[in-house]
Amino acid sequence: MKNIRKIVFSVLVLSLVISQLLILMPKNASAAAGDDPGTTITAPENISSRQQVELTVTLASSSGHLDEDGYINVQIPNFIVANKQDIVNQLYIDAPFYLEDNPLKEDENGNYILKVNYDHTKIDQESAAGQTFTVKFKAPRISSEDTSFPSTVSFSSTLFKGTESVSKDSATSQIRTDNPGLPLLEKRSVQSHKVIDGVNVALMSKDDPSANVFAILVNYNQRHITNAKIVDTTPQNTQLANPQKYVPASGDNTPSQHFRIAKVTGWGDDGLPNAWEYVTSDFANKINITPTGFSIDLGELTPDDSYVIMYAEKVDDNITSSEFGVRYNHVDLTSNDAIIKSAESAIALDTEDYNYTQLTKNVDKPVIATSDSSLVYSLSLSNQYGTIPAGTKIVDPLPEYTTYDKTIQIDSQYLSNGVYDATTKTITYTLLKDLNMGESTNVKFAVNYANPDAKANDKIINKAYISYAGTDIYSASVTTTVANSAILVKKDTNTKAALAGAVFNLIDENGDTVLKDLTTDSNGIVRTGVLKPGSYKFVETKAPASYLLDEKPVPFTINYGDTKAVTLEKDNAQSTSVSGQKTWMDNENIAGQRPENITIDLYQNGVLLDSKKVTADDNWSYSFADLPKLDTDGKEYVYTLKEEPVAHYTTIQDGYNFTNIFVPTPPTPVPPVPTPPAPVPVPPMPTPKNPTNPIIVVPTKTVIDSDDTPESLPKTGDDTPLDALLWGLFLTVLASFTLLYQNKK
CATH class of the missing domain: 2.60.40.10 (Immunoglobulins)
Known part of the structure; x- marks a missing residue:
């Protein structure tokens, strides 16, 4: 008993330890679908040849749980995709989703990886948010003879918040193969197929009629048929069109009345045809177009006569998917006018595309060139099929920096007056009565744009949506670009x-x-x-x-x-400049005669234009800038400089440079002062005795008249005139300065 108790106790302890270890173990980053935030993916239960595969991917979160940008990776095995371009071309996404450049890549395991980014700022962080997009592509032809196809295919979606994987989901589809066989009569279509209302239909393209190819296989089981004829009934609202290539046939592929007819010319080891040759011209006169379809008289068919008849159909542009519904393209093979085999192909227009086109939005100004402007938005709600019920709301969240002004035009029979919520900057119009098939209603309203910080190439982007039954269907965005003013x-x-x-x-x-x-x-x-x-x-x-x-x-x-x-x-206008240098040759102004400034005059085509005082502070240099280079006729002006005369200097001009040479002033001659003659000593007069009888002497002057003029003596070196000496000195100095100037040059 004690042993049993010990065993039980040990088991309990071990269980407790294991449970605690499990609690402490790190969690796997790839969580199950349904996480918050989380992603889910759904796929068709079965996938067959040329089926349009639709993968529905969701992103869901509670408020505030998606607080950073991220992305969803959708993994699609490449063997189940006929044309990888369909994955991107048929994808419709809206905010918060967007695609970067080259969003579709292939990993090392042969899987296509579609990366769909989300912008967390486009998700209301105050509310629960759920977004859905659908990935569409066409499956290839899946033949039971092709053993490379597995029985199942799996898809996955992985949610990354930032760079961390936070949620992952997967879905698996069964692969259904064709039973090729060798039919007596079969009608095939190369378009994507989809189940609508329980019927596997070929989806018709309204954009490219030549892609709506139908092929009628005749006598592939190689029987003998007399008076064979093909009688085909085409659906209403369709017309015949030239088809794209269907089989790799040789010969002339020119269509006749929109038909190409090829004959099987080779069979493989598997018993299936592997070569064809165009024989359209052989049956050109046997094709009969009728109001309800066409017939082709094939004549006598032997086991060697197996054909494929190819044509395409165009769907009327003005018909909607709901109006078209599911229709059948029926063909009979007759022998002697008796039906021996029938075949048909169901066709429809795809009804699952995102219906944003039901609400069309326009703006009156695709470009504005100011930070302040009015914009007029117009909304057109049109019903393509079914009924848009009364109570449906047209909601327009206005762009940043815009405010609602007024409603300009409204269809009051269908729409209520606009209700503007200034807090959310949203204008809402409500449908007053049902909008039936083919009906439409319109509204125009004005907003004011004011952005003091607007930059060139800013975008004012706006779109509206209709909301009913919990589904928001958005219009296309309209954009106003802000340009330089x-x-x-x-x-x-x-x-x-x-x-x-x-x-x-x-x-x-x-x-x-x-x-x-x-x-x-x-x-x-x-x-x-x-x-x-x-x-x-x-x-x-x-x-x-x-x-x-x-x-x-x-x-x-x-x-x-x-x-x-x-x-x-x-x-x-082009400009030019004139500059020069003044040079002084005055032995560093030894005579003190250099002026404080000089004046340089500028002449334009010989007319005085400007003058400038030049001083030692300018280093005796001068310039005249910003002068017009050309006259109104495009001819260059001629600019010359002249120096106003400077006292005590002579001027030599070399282009725009001037040299001033000092010229000494000759001294004024001073006349000699005559030296008075030395006085002649007068002998003392004796003191006469007083004569008794004094003798009075009267002086006399002798005047000699002569006709002779005294001769001038020749001048000698002993008597040099002063003025001649000064002029000689001046000429010597002038010659010396001139020689010195020439040596400097």
Whole structure:
């Protein structure tokens, strides 16, 4: 007994340990379908030859559970797909789903992987969300003779939140093979097949009638038939059309009355035909078109006469899938006008496509060129088939930066007045009575767009949907693109060539600088971006290299609701410059006669244009910039410089350079001061005695008259005139400076 208790106790302890280990074990990232968030996939129970396979994939989550972007990978074995392009081409998705470039790839195991991304910002995080899309493709012909086909095929969908796999589901279909046999009469269709109302139908294309190919196989079991004839009844609302290629036949494939007829010319080891030759021309006169179909007289058929008759059918454009329903293409094989075999093919239009086309949306302005504009949206609700019940709502969530203004036009017989929810920015119209097949109703309403931060190439995207019975069917999106408000083109005045590198500021009507340093590109274009309505002007702040700056403003106006950019032009004239250097030859101004400044005059075609004071602060250099290079006739101006005279200097001009040479001023001659003659000593007069009788002497002057003029003596080196000496010195200095200047050159 004790042993039993020990055993039971040990089992309980072991169970407890195992359960705790299981709790502590990490969870598998690939969870079962139905997770939150989760994905599911459903597939047909059976897949047969040329069937349209439809895989329904769902994404579901509670509020806030899909808080980052992710994707769903749908895995499809490639052997069950006739044309892989169908997977993408027949896929319809809407927000939050989208496809990146090259969404369909093939893995190393031979599976197609369709990657469908979702944008979590398009999912209401405050509500439970459920989204569904359908993957459609045509299966290939599945013959029982082809042993490569397995008995089942599996599909899967895997949900990735970010890069983490959070949910996975799978579905399996049974594969049904054809029993090829060798029929006496058989009608085949190459289109995708689908079960509608319990009938396996060929889905007709309204876009490409030549793809709606029907093939009638006659006498493949190689019998003898007398007076054989094919009598075919085609469905209403269809017409004959030229078919695409069906069998790889040789010979002339030119159709006759939309028919191609090929004869079997070869049989394989498996007993099936493997070669054909076109014989259409042999039966061209035996084809009879009737109001209800056609007949072809094949004549006497021997075991060597096996044929395939090919044609296509076009469905009327104006018929809907519900109107067309399921119809039958019936054929009889007669012998001596007695029916010996019948066959038929059921046809229909696909009814499972996403019905967004029932609600059509348009916008009056595909482009606006301002940050503020009105937009008029129009909605047309049309019923393709069945009945759209009263109470159905047309809901239009308005784009960002738009607000509802007013309803402009409404069909009050069918639609209520619009109800605008300012919180959700949604306008809703309600259907007042049933909208029957072929009926439609329309509404137009205006919104105001205002986005002060709008950028060129911003998109204003809007779509509406109808909601009833829990299903939202969306219209196609309409887009308004925001464009640049103004464009300025900079050109050469004479050649009209585009000029890059011009710089502008944009000034508004208040004198405020809105944009700075807008620079023209290689095409000479500068763009303003998106502006609000108002008056503006371009002001050039920097000219292109080698061009004159033109500061004259270029005004323009942006109006509310403009639909295209204002285009402006501004020309620039080519510029040139003149510069030179002043050189002084005055022994570093030893004489102190150099002036503080000089004046250089600029002449344009010989006419004084400008003057400039030049000083030592300028390093005695000078320039005249931003001069027009060409006149109005495109001829170059001739610019010359002249220096105004400078005292004490003589000027030598070399092009635009000037050399000033100091010229000393000769001293003024000073006349010699005569030296007075030395005084002649006068001997003392004796003191006479007082004579008794003094003698008075009267002086006398002797005047000698002569006709002789004194001769001038010849001058010698002992008496050199001062002025001759100074002039000689000046000439010597001038010659020395000239020689020195020439050596410098």
